[in-house]
Amino acid sequence: MPQTTGYIAQVIGAVVDITFVAKDSNGNKVKSSKTVYVNDDVAPQLQVAKLEKDSYKLGSAVTFPTYTASDNLEVCYVDVILILPNSEARLLTHDASGEITYTLTDTALYPASFRNNETSFKAEQTGTYTLRYVAYDDQFNKTVQELTFTVK
Numbered sequence: 001m002p003q004t005t006g007y008i009a010q011v012i013g014a015v016v017d018i019t020f021v022a023k024d025s026n027g028n029k030v031k032s033s034k035t036v037y038v039n040d041d042v043a044p045q046l047q048v049a050k051l052e053k054d055s056y057k058l059g060s061a062v063t064f065p066t067y068t069a070s071d072n073l074e075v076c077y078v079d080v081i082l083i084l085p086n087s088e089a090r091l092l093t094h095d096a097s098g099e100i101t102y103t104l105t106d107t108a109l110y111p112a113s114f115r116n117n118e119t120s121f122k123a124e125q126t127g128t129y130t131l132r133y134v135a136y137d138d139q140f141n142k143t144v145q146e147l148t149f150t151v152k
Contacts, residue, residue, distance in 0.1 A: 039139070044071040046078070046135040046143040055150045056123050063120040064092060065147065069135040079134045085127025085151070092121070123151040 016036055023029040049065035056062055069078045078095040090110065094101045102118040103109055116122050123129070128150050136142040 040073060040137065041139070041141060042072045043141040043143045044069050044076045044135040044137055046133060046145055048133050048145045048147065051131075051147050051149055053149065055152060058123060058126055058151055060123050060151070061116045061120045062123055062129075062149070064131055067133055067135075067145075069095070069143075071135075071137045071141075073137060075138050077136050079136075081132040081134065082121065083130040083132060085125045085129060093118075126151050 016038055017033060018036060019031065019033045021029055021031050046067060046069045048067045051065055052063060064080055064082075067078060067080075069076050075097050077097070078093075080092040080095075082090045082092055084090065091103050093103060104115045104121060105118055110121075114121055114124055128148055131147045131149075133145045133147075134142055135144075
């Protein structure tokens with residue numbers, strides 16, 4: 001039975017030349033080369049906890065649910081975005097593989113009336129809100145989950 005040895009590329013996004021050599025028991029051998037592009041097309045896994053409630057009173061503090069995310073490779077990013085009833089989008093957090101930037105505490109971005117603490121905000125408008133969680137990797141494969149709630 002012929003034996004085959006080869007090189008398997010593990011560098012995502014790389015163009016790799018691969019050479020295979022097959023040799024049989026009589027010493028006959030065949031060499032073949034291929035150029036391949038190594039691609040990651042697997043989206044991250046994302047699990048988001050449920051909201052505490054489906055409806056809040058105007059001025060209430062809303063805590064955005066926790067999440068877990070992972071990717072088949074090492075790097076995974078998660079952005080938590082709040083879509084207000086007037087369609088304005090506000091970035092609440094950016095997570096780069098565990099290094100979290102809480103933008104709610106940035107006084108230049110958000111007024112004191114909006115932010116409550118790092119993980120909660122005050123509902124300033126009546127209507128339907130959407131919390132959008134976007135997990136993505138370095139190849140921009142993504143997984144999106146959304147939670148909606150109303151403020152009355």
